[in-house]
Amino acid sequence: xxxxxxxxxxxxxxxxxxxxxxxxxxxxxxxxxxxxxxxxxxxxxxxxxxxxxxxxxxxxxxxxxxxxxxxxxxxxxxxxxxxxxxxxxxxxxxxxxxxxxxxxxxxxxxxxxxxxxxxxxxxxxxxxxxxxxxxxxxxxxxxxxxxxxxxxxxxxxxxxxxxxxxxxxxxxxxxxxxxxxxxxxxxxxxxxxxxxxxxxxxxxxxxxxxxxxxxxxxxxxxxxxxxxxxxxxxxxxxxxxxxxxxxxxxxxxxxxxxxxxxxxxxxxxxxxxxxxxxxxxxxxxxxxxxxxxxxxxxxxxxxxxxxxxxxxxxxxxxxxxxxxxxxxxxxxxxxxxxxxxxxxxxxxxxxxxxxxxxxxxxxxxxxxxxxxxxxxxxxxxxxxxxxxxxxxxxxxxx
Amino acid sequence: xxxxxxxxxxxxxxxxxxxxxxxxxxxxxxxxxxxxxxxxxxxxxxxxxxxxxxxxxxxxxxxxxxxxxxxxxxxxxxxxxxxxxxxxxxxxxxxxxxxxxxxxxxxxxxxxxxxxxxxxxxxxxxxxxxxxxxxxxxxxxxxxxxxxxxxxxxxxxxxxxxxxxxxxxxxxxxxxxxxxxxxxxxxxxxxxxxxxxxxxxxxxxxxxxxxxxxxxxxxxxxxxxxxxxxxxxxxxxxxxxxxxxxxxxxxxxxxxxxxxxxx
Numbered sequence: 001x002x003x004x005x006x007x008x009x010x011x012x013x014x015x016x017x018x019x020x021x022x023x024x025x026x027x028x029x030x031x032x033x034x035x036x037x038x039x040x041x042x043x044x045x046x047x048x049x050x051x052x053x054x055x056x057x058x059x060x061x062x063x064x065x066x067x068x069x070x071x072x073x074x075x076x077x078x079x080x081x082x083x084x085x086x087x088x089x090x091x092x093x094x095x096x097x098x099x100x101x102x103x104x105x106x107x108x109x110x111x112x113x114x115x116x117x118x119x120x121x122x123x124x125x126x127x128x129x130x131x132x133x134x135x136x137x138x139x140x141x142x143x144x145x146x147x148x149x150x151x152x153x154x155x156x157x158x159x160x161x162x163x164x165x166x167x168x169x170x171x172x173x174x175x176x177x178x179x180x181x182x183x184x185x186x187x188x189x190x191x192x193x194x195x196x197x198x199x200x201x202x203x204x205x206x207x208x209x210x211x212x213x214x215x216x217x218x219x220x221x222x223x224x225x226x227x228x229x230x231x232x233x234x235x236x237x238x239x240x241x242x243x244x245x246x247x248x249x250x251x252x253x254x255x256x257x258x259x260x261x262x263x264x265x266x267x268x269x270x271x272x273x274x275x276x277x278x279x280x281x282x283x284x285x286x287x288x289x290x291x292x293x294x295x296x297x298x299x300x301x302x303x304x305x306x307x308x309x310x311x312x313x314x315x316x317x318x319x320x321x322x323x324x325x326x327x328x329x330x331x332x333x334x335x336x337x338x339x340x341x342x343x344x345x346x347x348x349x350x351x352x353x354x355x356x357x358x359x360x361x362x363x364x365x366x367x368x369x370x371x372x373x374x375x376x377x378x379x380x381x382x383x384x385x386x387x388x389x390x391x392x393x394x395x396x397x398x
Numbered sequence: 399x400x401x402x403x404x405x406x407x408x409x410x411x412x413x414x415x416x417x418x419x420x421x422x423x424x425x426x427x428x429x430x431x432x433x434x435x436x437x438x439x440x441x442x443x444x445x446x447x448x449x450x451x452x453x454x455x456x457x458x459x460x461x462x463x464x465x466x467x468x469x470x471x472x473x474x475x476x477x478x479x480x481x482x483x484x485x486x487x488x489x490x491x492x493x494x495x496x497x498x499x500x501x502x503x504x505x506x507x508x509x510x511x512x513x514x515x516x517x518x519x520x521x522x523x524x525x526x527x528x529x530x531x532x533x534x535x536x537x538x539x540x541x542x543x544x545x546x547x548x549x550x551x552x553x554x555x556x557x558x559x560x561x562x563x564x565x566x567x568x569x570x571x572x573x574x575x576x577x578x579x580x581x582x583x584x585x586x587x588x589x590x591x592x593x594x595x596x597x598x599x600x601x602x603x604x605x606x607x608x609x610x611x612x613x614x615x616x617x618x619x620x621x622x623x624x625x626x627x628x629x630x631x632x633x634x635x636x637x638x639x640x641x642x643x644x645x646x647x648x649x650x651x652x653x654x655x656x657x658x659x660x661x
Contacts, residue, residue, distance in 0.1 A: 016659060027572070029570075075499070075658060078500065078501060078502055079502035080498065080499060080500065080501065080502050080658045081655060081656070081658040081659055082655040082656075096500065096501050102496040102497050102500050102501075103497060103501075105422055105426060107425070107426045107429050108422065108425060108426065108429075112421075112422075112425065115418060116418045116419075116421075116422055119414040119415045119417070119418040120415055120418070120497065120501060120503075121501065123414075124414060125414055125417075148429075176500070
């Protein structure tokens, strides 16, 4: 039972007509008919022979660039569109966490929309009746229940939609980028809910650009590139591969095999002594020495720190701090040094380092991506909870 | 046949969506309007008043011995049901593309909910008609039950046309502009403002090819005159409607899966 496949895609292809992706007008077709235009159609293959299986209770992350075919896979699984060739097998009830606003009608009240949205995602009216109070309480919108939702803020929209969705009872759950809406607290709520679904044995297919969310939710991840699966494995390894491919694309762009060579990475204290463990509030200098092997203009550097859970707790770049871009000059060495005050609680942390190219001030791609450039330990005697060290003091006066 | 049964089961399985879409359409239509649902009655009423003024006062159009207001309202009932259904079905699928792209339920539900919403308007207008019958002292007989098969026939015909235009509009947006025009022409080709008896005898066979001509005429016969419909003609129309339904349904099902790609 546990190892049973609930989804099996075998050699799935999907093509779209290019240029005429949308609807046609009768006029065009009639003209075409008269002109006897040769039937040369331009096709775009959104999926090129995709095969994968999903076992019961497994949660699969699907990542990749825009246009890599992620949404197409989801559409095929949802039954919204059909593959051009290949087979798709699904066992069990498929539920979809759709874009939360797609099912709403702005003129209707919150109450009416709960029923409408519930019906669309497949909840029975009697079931909603039974759970109505629960849904309302979860959303925290009881005061606004009889207000047309066009008066709601976008956050309220999302909360209402999500509280209905949370009562879905599918065997396979499809999730498309819902985490891109809503605030931090809401995103966390979503992730917790996904964990709930997972614990109930629901199989999940999660399409996202949010790598942290994929890391948190998924037990397995596939990477799509131009309609084909290029990598399938644990989220960590696949995400690393994704960044590596991204950065190598960048290198190819510059016509060199490797744009830079890392000469040295050091994590030191203020006295320039190398260190591995720190105390909360200590200063640390992250120094990296590298040699450019090609000329690239307008690059910037960034470091990020990840907690043991994988969550990025800090992320900063040279462009933000200096408000300037740098250039890599062929065969010149370069040292980048980030100074950080480690107001962190005890634990193991990893430092990542990126070199990012930019066009017109917008990041255009990774030139170098190091998920795990260095790591350090924070030691402390008192046990504190959370992620940041706020240097607490307490006094109690009577 | 087995496939059709399976599809009907699928629709029954999603009846909650159908129900909610219908409710949504009705609610949204009449929300924030002062007269609300009364508009459903006002639309045919105002048409009737204008028709009566023009076609029985200014131009003397025969009405087969019925009072003209009753004569025209008995036709406007089925006609408005037909035209409102087709008009809102046509844009029902295209207007829901964000749903179409994200989640599956039988696509027939979109035009079907448009028809159901129009049916509610039809029922309200029907109530007005009964008040008018009482006002004109036209007796109601048990023959009114003959309306049931006629109504079923009409709904079948509406469904066939709706499925066809809703699907066609996804591919050719021209459909949206063509339909109001076609509906208007169609009204003149149907006995809404005049009786069938004014159509020259030699043109009758062609004239009666239009199912709406038979349906409207039957409404008058059953509701106003208290007569039974012309059964042989009914049987022939039923066969035509079944054939149309089968064609429209197959057409719809054939291209249903590519809606999300094209839209």
